[in-house]
Amino acid sequence: MAEKHHWTRRRVLGTTMAGAAAAALGGKRAALAAPALQKGSKVTFWGGLIFSDKANKLLVDTVNKWGADNGIQTEAVMINQNETVQKVSAAVASNTMPDALDLSLDLLLLLSRQGQFLPLDDVYDSIGKAQGGWYAPVASSTDTSKIAGGRTGIPFGVSGNLLLRRDDLLSKAGFSKPPTTWEELAQQAAAVNKPPLFGLGLALSNVGDGNVQISVMQSYGGRIADDAGKTVTIKSDATREYLRWVKAAWDKKLFPPGNTTWDGAGDNQAYLAGQAAFIANTGSVGIAAKSQDPELYKATLYSSLPGGPKGVVSPIAPQLRAVPKSSKNPDAAKALIEHLAQPAFMNAYYEAAIYGPVLQDQAKFKAFTGGDPILAGLLDLVQKGTAPAYPDVFNAGYADMFNNFMIPKMVQRVVIDGWDLDKAMDEAQVGTQAIYDKYK
Amino acid sequence: MIGRNAARDDAAPPGARGRWIAGRALTYAVLLAAVALVLLPIYWMAITSLKLPREIYRVPSLWPQTITFNNYRILFEDKDFVLAIRNSLIVSFAVTLISVFISSLAAYSMVRFRYRFRGLFGRVILFAYLTPTSLLFIPLSILMARLGLGNSLHGLILVYLTFSLPLSTWLLQGYFRSVPRELEEQGMIDGLSRFGALFRIVVPLSAPGIAAVSIFTFTGAWNELLLALVLITSESQRTAPLALNYLITSDVLPWGPLMAGAVVSSLPLMILYFVAQHYMVQGMTAGSVKG
Numbered sequence: 001m002a003e004k005h006h007w008t009r010r011r012v013l014g015t016t017m018a019g020a021a022a023a024a025l026g027g028k029r030a031a032l033a034a035p036a037l038q039k040g041s042k043v044t045f046w047g048g049l050i051f052s053d054k055a056n057k058l059l060v061d062t063v064n065k066w067g068a069d070n071g072i073q074t075e076a077v078m079i080n081q082n083e084t085v086q087k088v089s090a091a092v093a094s095n096t097m098p099d100a101l102d103l104s105l106d107l108l109l110l111l112s113r114q115g116q117f118l119p120l121d122d123v124y125d126s127i128g129k130a131q132g133g134w135y136a137p138v139a140s141s142t143d144t145s146k147i148a149g150g151r152t153g154i155p156f157g158v159s160g161n162l163l164l165r166r167d168d169l170l171s172k173a174g175f176s177k178p179p180t181t182w183e184e185l186a187q188q189a190a191a192v193n194k195p196p197l198f199g200l201g202l203a204l205s206n207v208g209d210g211n212v213q214i215s216v217m218q219s220y221g222g223r224i225a226d227d228a229g230k231t232v233t234i235k236s237d238a239t240r241e242y243l244r245w246v247k248a249a250w251d252k253k254l255f256p257p258g259n260t261t262w263d264g265a266g267d268n269q270a271y272l273a274g275q276a277a278f279i280a281n282t283g284s285v286g287i288a289a290k291s292q293d294p295e296l297y298k299a300t301l302y303s304s305l306p307g308g309p310k311g312v313v314s315p316i317a318p319q320l321r322a323v324p325k326s327s328k329n330p331d332a333a334k335a336l337i338e339h340l341a342q343p344a345f346m347n348a349y350y351e352a353a354i355y356g357p358v359l360q361d362q363a364k365f366k367a368f369t370g371g372d373p374i375l376a377g378l379l380d381l382v383q384k385g386t387a388p389a390y391p392d393v394f395n396a397g398y399a400d401m402f403n404n405f406m407i408p409k410m411v412q413r414v415v416i417d418g419w420d421l422d423k424a425m426d427e428a429q430v431g432t433q434a435i436y437d438k439y440k
Numbered sequence: 441m442i443g444r445n446a447a448r449d450d451a452a453p454p455g456a457r458g459r460w461i462a463g464r465a466l467t468y469a470v471l472l473a474a475v476a477l478v479l480l481p482i483y484w485m486a487i488t489s490l491k492l493p494r495e496i497y498r499v500p501s502l503w504p505q506t507i508t509f510n511n512y513r514i515l516f517e518d519k520d521f522v523l524a525i526r527n528s529l530i531v532s533f534a535v536t537l538i539s540v541f542i543s544s545l546a547a548y549s550m551v552r553f554r555y556r557f558r559g560l561f562g563r564v565i566l567f568a569y570l571t572p573t574s575l576l577f578i579p580l581s582i583l584m585a586r587l588g589l590g591n592s593l594h595g596l597i598l599v600y601l602t603f604s605l606p607l608s609t610w611l612l613q614g615y616f617r618s619v620p621r622e623l624e625e626q627g628m629i630d631g632l633s634r635f636g637a638l639f640r641i642v643v644p645l646s647a648p649g650i651a652a653v654s655i656f657t658f659t660g661a662w663n664e665l666l667l668a669l670v671l672i673t674s675e676s677q678r679t680a681p682l683a684l685n686y687l688i689t690s691d692v693l694p695w696g697p698l699m700a701g702a703v704v705s706s707l708p709l710m711i712l713y714f715v716a717q718h719y720m721v722q723g724m725t726a727g728s729v730k731g
Binding site: 056090094287291292296 | 578
């Protein structure tokens with residue numbers, strides 16, 4: 001069973017103190033024994049293109065400056081994260097992978113199983129030792145030792161869902177604090193629900209945002225599969241309880257029209273259009289509102305996802321850097337990745353990007369202590385969040401179920417097709433078991 | 441025409457004029473509805489490119505409350521979209537010229553000469569065109585990498601030719617068949633070579649068809665995204681659809697710059713169709729009835 005990592009204030013303070021003491025005792029940075037970098041050689045780096053132009057430019061400039069300082073020719077290309085899978089698939093097939101690249105945990109796990117990446121344990125240990133250690137959920141979820149014989153990815157950021165709320169409307173309705181449970185969320189949403197403004201801007205469609213419903217179901221005690229990650233256990237009293245919650249909110253017309261067919265931008269557009277009082281989002285909407293709609297930005301507050309009877313389930317999604325085995329310059333690629341983990345760069349990068357920290361010492365960065373509500377929320381996410389799939393096991397079956405949107409589809413059966421809860425659960429149970437059986 | 445009808449209607453029995461007016465009104469109403477249906481998305485694209493972000497989301501309206509050119513500034517200054525347009529022009533013109541030249545020779549050969557497996561070649565060419573791009577992008581990317589043409593406009597031109605040549609050849613066969621063989625024979629009696637007969641008689645007489653094929657080929661190359669996405673990595677080599685695609689970097693869509701890019705990307709095609717619409721209609725008709 002995946003381990004849940006609760007970060008109490010005492011533990012955070014203790015870790016912070018320990019990190020500070022370690023730094024004071026001399027280890028500003030326990031650098032790797034630097035291999036001799038071949039002057040004049042070339043390193044190609046594919047960075048993940050994100051919403052912030054400033055962050056993208058900073059990454060490219062830093063890579064190029066590192067190259068210039070070390071006499072290495074660099075080519076830093078930003079790859080649209082929406083198309084990373086197609087791009088990397090073609091590059092693997094044609095043996096044209098770069099020397100280092102950014103990618104999601106899903107893709108890293110998939111390609112690590114195929115033996116595409118070099119082990120980077122030395123880089124991982126070096127960075128972790130120098131910066132107070134890795135956050136526990138980050139460390140556990142990115143450990144590829146069992147499938148690839150070592151750690152193949154170096155985490156550099158964490159994303160996940162925050163709850164965005166329209167404080168201007170909710171305060172007037174008497175709700176000054178964020179909802180801590182899904183029931184409270186529905187109550188607050190109902191209080192401000194006045195079409196064309198709808199209370200719950202949550203996607204129930206077959207997109208990544210729709211999979212937030214998995215977390216809601218899990219917080220009610222529902223599970224995708226057993227602790228072995230083999231037998232599907234969707235049909236349960238806990239899942240039934242969760243479905244009742246969704247159905248009740250649906251019947252009260254708290255969801256904006258079309259939310260069962262939204263694409264990945266549907267909830268964001270609803271929020272930016274002033275049609276939703278609550279949405280669950282990575283923070284990109286907040287960044288967009290900051291520049292495009294300052295009035296909405298000021299009216300927006302951020303908090304962690306609410307919880308259910310079994311607590312809060314808020315999975316983190318780590319982003320990583322890896323070195324393909326086909327790299328012609330692996331030593332330089334590893335040195336570049338270690339360079340990109342340096343505090344000065346990462347602080348500036350986090351200030352512009354929308355990622356939470358991955359290392360304990362990064363919590364002290366100005367980016368996270370400077371009062372930016374989105375970044376503070378992302379720090380909170382990594383400190384209180386859960387490992388991907390928790391309390392389920394993150395395996396190939398789970399990933400396949402996730403990509404086939406089995407839980408949003410089950411919800412659609414209930415709210416759109418009007419199916420009985422048990423019939424909807426039966427269908428999800430059978431369909432998901434068929435998926436899991438493929439990997440037995 | 442209208443005057444003649446009106447004169448005829450003056451002599452028509454009472455009630456006929458009313459029916460004529462009603463018929464005309466209905467005709468124009470249907471035409472106006474069709475025009476609105478076609479133009480509304482283009483109009484929406486154009487006005488969205490002139491709106492502020494907040495207005496795009498908050499106040500969907502048929503006319504901008506505040507007209508801004510900031511979306512175009514972002515496109516040209518921050519995103520260097522001119523470079524993408526230039527790349528698209530290079531690729532599309534190169535693909536069109538090469539494709540029309542080679543497919544003219546291929547189509548002429550299939551229409552005029554008799555040789556073994558001619559029919560088989562014709563069918564294989566058609567099958568090559570019918571193979572879905574999504575099945576071919578990985579094999580093509582491997583091929584381009586081995587040829588050392590990955591991440592280059594040359595590679596992209598070569599790949600696009602694999603899709604445009606079959607279609608062009610297939611279409612041109614129909615147009616070439618419509619040219620009487622006797623004209624060529626007379627030209628050759630007067631001293632023309634086989635190439636001379638092709639380029640001085642067949643090609644000029646098939647001009648509408650060649651124009652139509654050129655426009656199809658140009659449009660296909662101009663709009664293509666999937667192969668460009670896979671084959672092109674460097675920012676400096678991106679084509680217009682790829683550059684537009686790279687404007688979307690998260691789950692928040694930058695509608696203003698996207699629509700500005702769509703307007704700019706549409707202009708060359710609109711101009712091309714406007715200039716060549718006469719040939720286009722003529723060419724399509726010729727191909728359809730004489731092929």
